[in-house]
Amino acid sequence: KRLEGRPVQTHTDPDAADKQAVRDAISRLPDRQKTVLVLHYYLDLSFAEVADWMNAPEGTVKSLAHRAVKKLREEEGLLDLEEALNVT
Amino acid sequence: MSPDLKSLMNRSAPEPSGPVDIAAVGRRSRGLRRRGQLISLTTTLALGLAVFLFFSFAQPNDKPSGEENDRSQVVNPGPQEDESETSLDDRAATFAIKSVAEAGLHDPTDIYFDYLDLDKTSAPVDATDKWVATFSGPECTNSNTKCIVIDGIPPALKLESNGIDFTVTGTEGALSKWSERLTGITAPSDPGPPQFVWEIYQADDETDAKRTHLVGVSYWTGPIPGRYFSECEGRNVDAAPGDEKSVLPLRGISPQSEDERDGLLRISTETPLNQGAIEVTCDPAINTKPEPYEMSPVPEELQLVEVGSEIIVPDGLELAPDLPSKALRDDIPIDIPTGPRYVAARGTFDEGDWGEVEGKDWWFISWGHEKAWCNSFQIGNLDAEISGWGCSEEPPGLSHSDEVIGDSTLNPGGGTVLSFTYGTLSPEVATVEFELTTGDLVRVDAIEAPGQLKGGIKYFAAYLPPAENGYIVARGPTGEELQRERICLRACIVGNEESVNGTIGH
Numbered sequence: 001k002r003l004e005g006r007p008v009q010t011h012t013d014p015d016a017a018d019k020q021a022v023r024d025a026i027s028r029l030p031d032r033q034k035t036v037l038v039l040h041y042y043l044d045l046s047f048a049e050v051a052d053w054m055n056a057p058e059g060t061v062k063s064l065a066h067r068a069v070k071k072l073r074e075e076e077g078l079l080d081l082e083e084a085l086n087v088t
Numbered sequence: 089m090s091p092d093l094k095s096l097m098n099r100s101a102p103e104p105s106g107p108v109d110i111a112a113v114g115r116r117s118r119g120l121r122r123r124g125q126l127i128s129l130t131t132t133l134a135l136g137l138a139v140f141l142f143f144s145f146a147q148p149n150d151k152p153s154g155e156e157n158d159r160s161q162v163v164n165p166g167p168q169e170d171e172s173e174t175s176l177d178d179r180a181a182t183f184a185i186k187s188v189a190e191a192g193l194h195d196p197t198d199i200y201f202d203y204l205d206l207d208k209t210s211a212p213v214d215a216t217d218k219w220v221a222t223f224s225g226p227e228c229t230n231s232n233t234k235c236i237v238i239d240g241i242p243p244a245l246k247l248e249s250n251g252i253d254f255t256v257t258g259t260e261g262a263l264s265k266w267s268e269r270l271t272g273i274t275a276p277s278d279p280g281p282p283q284f285v286w287e288i289y290q291a292d293d294e295t296d297a298k299r300t301h302l303v304g305v306s307y308w309t310g311p312i313p314g315r316y317f318s319e320c321e322g323r324n325v326d327a328a329p330g331d332e333k334s335v336l337p338l339r340g341i342s343p344q345s346e347d348e349r350d351g352l353l354r355i356s357t358e359t360p361l362n363q364g365a366i367e368v369t370c371d372p373a374i375n376t377k378p379e380p381y382e383m384s385p386v387p388e389e390l391q392l393v394e395v396g397s398e399i400i401v402p403d404g405l406e407l408a409p410d411l412p413s414k415a416l417r418d419d420i421p422i423d424i425p426t427g428p429r430y431v432a433a434r435g436t437f438d439e440g441d442w443g444e445v446e447g448k449d450w451w452f453i454s455w456g457h458e459k460a461w462c463n464s465f466q467i468g469n470l471d472a473e474i475s476g477w478g479c480s481e482e483p484p485g486l487s488h489s490d491e492v493i494g495d496s497t498l499n500p501g502g503g504t505v506l507s508f509t510y511g512t513l514s515p516e517v518a519t520v521e522f523e524l525t526t527g528d529l530v531r532v533d534a535i536e537a538p539g540q541l542k543g544g545i546k547y548f549a550a551y552l553p554p555a556e557n558g559y560i561v562a563r564g565p566t567g568e569e570l571q572r573e574r575i576c577l578r579a580c581i582v583g584n585e586e587s588v589n590g591t592i593g594h
Contacts, residue, residue, distance in 0.1 A: 066438075
């Protein structure tokens with residue numbers, strides 16, 4: 001949940017519903033998993049760069065990313081994650 | 089940047105007092121998140137199961153008559169034997185332990201019936217003494233496949249003595265599964281001197297190479313309370329002449345109650361032993377296994393070593409709470425502190441851009457769980473996999489309702505616990521206020537994001553005093569109210585979590 005100063009804009013993208021579903025699911029992830037997904041998949045930071053940014057070992061970052069993707073697939077039922085995560 | 093990206097980021101930060109470096113704040117906040125107990129306080133949940141009993145290493149003492157024990161002094165560290173005689177009850181208890189061991193049920197690496205107590209069941213009417221020896225272990229639940237206490241009924245052995253021999257005459261509870269193996273076991277009831285038995289089954293090495301740890305099942309055959317001393321040392325079988333032996337600080341064993349008669353004993357040598365076969369000798373002798381123990385080197389791929397643990401929950405690995413664990417994170421050894429620990433999640437790196445870890449397993453170990461306060465903004469931020477008690481669920485014993493005012497959420501800290509809340513904001517938000525039902529008003533500034541996120545997102549963070557509910561209000565640069573939302577403070581669980589790559593071994 002977040003606070004905004006203005007109403008949420010309506011999407012016109014035909015894939016908007018799917019993308020929004022992915023974003024909503026990502027927003028429900030735990031803090032660290034969410035951060036890794038966004039930094040790596042949305043901001044195109046490498047795992048090494050994400051590790052540096054988060055001050056965490058690269059192995060941990062990869063585990064967080066894999067755990068997040070696994071959670072999105074298994075618990076949120078989002079199967080086409082790669083396509084959704086590659087679009088900003 | 090897409091405005092939707094704002095909803096994807098969440099960074100934690102302490103209450104700002106001036107310009108803040110978000111990256112540094114983030115690092116500190118991660119520290120805060122890991123040290124959840126510093127933010128909000130409370131009583132640590134008792135999540136672990138009491139699987140094993142340990143002997144306490146009380147300091148031995150000579151006890152002049154009429155004086156109290158001084159357990160802080162080592163009065164006589166030399167080998168001694170207890171001068172008290174072993175009673176028939178003591179021998180019956182020992183017989184019960186030995187019978188379970190003989191049946192293969194006294195092995196912490198497999199299944200372990202931990203001796204608890206002995207009851208004499210009847211007056212001898214036919215020159216036969218009878219007892220029931222009870223045992224303890226993991227309680228049976230839906231997810232516990234290695235349990236031995238079914239429906240609260242402790243497993244038990246029925247024993248008899250005709251003055252010459254002891255005999256197992258029956259079983260109760262979970263021990264009935266091995267009734268054929270147990271019933272009929274017999275042994276002479278001659279006393280023998282009180283004896284301490286330590287059957288080592290595992291040896292391992294600390295990664296810092298300071299000492300070697302020996303773990304084994306142990307029991308005391310003498311009277312309770314008891315006292316036994318021995319000087320022990322370990323050495324590598326293949327050690328060259330002159331190679332150092334290492335002293336085991338086994339100076340005093342003093343079981344004080346019947347349930348301390350047996351258990352697990354873990355002793356660390358004073359100096360490390362090498363990899364390979366080791367032998368332990370004691371004077372007076374402790375009935376350790378005659379053959380040497382093989383100390384296994386830590387395999388390269390082994391990342392987490394649990395000494396003497398027992399897998400209790402198949403689909404949620406629970407680590408023995410009283411035994412330390414170590415893990416290798418990016419080849420750097422770290423210690424996972426003792427206490428209730430759980431594997432929060434595990435998986436295998438499948439196809440993808442995982443590099444050298446592709447195909448390897450990963451684990452997340454969680455520990456240090458405590459009650460804390462969460463709020464509705466943190467739904468999903470707390471890892472529900474840790475305990476299943478995130479903000480969206482109630483821990484056992486706590487109640488929660490969705491009413492805005494008059495919510496019955498409990499304050500686990502007794503009125504002194506602060507709630508730490510944080511979140512993201514649109515860039516036009518200048519300040520955030522929390523109007524709490526207690527009348528408290530907390531106001532914090534919105535924090536600009538750094539780097540390429542600047543201009544697209546802001547953050548807020550605040551410590552809130554205990555309250556039931558309230559409102560969060562976003563205000564613009566001139567103080568105008570932009571948005572008002574209800575918040576609900578709920579009790580939840582926070583804890584530490586660390587990831588390790590590799591496999592768990594024993």
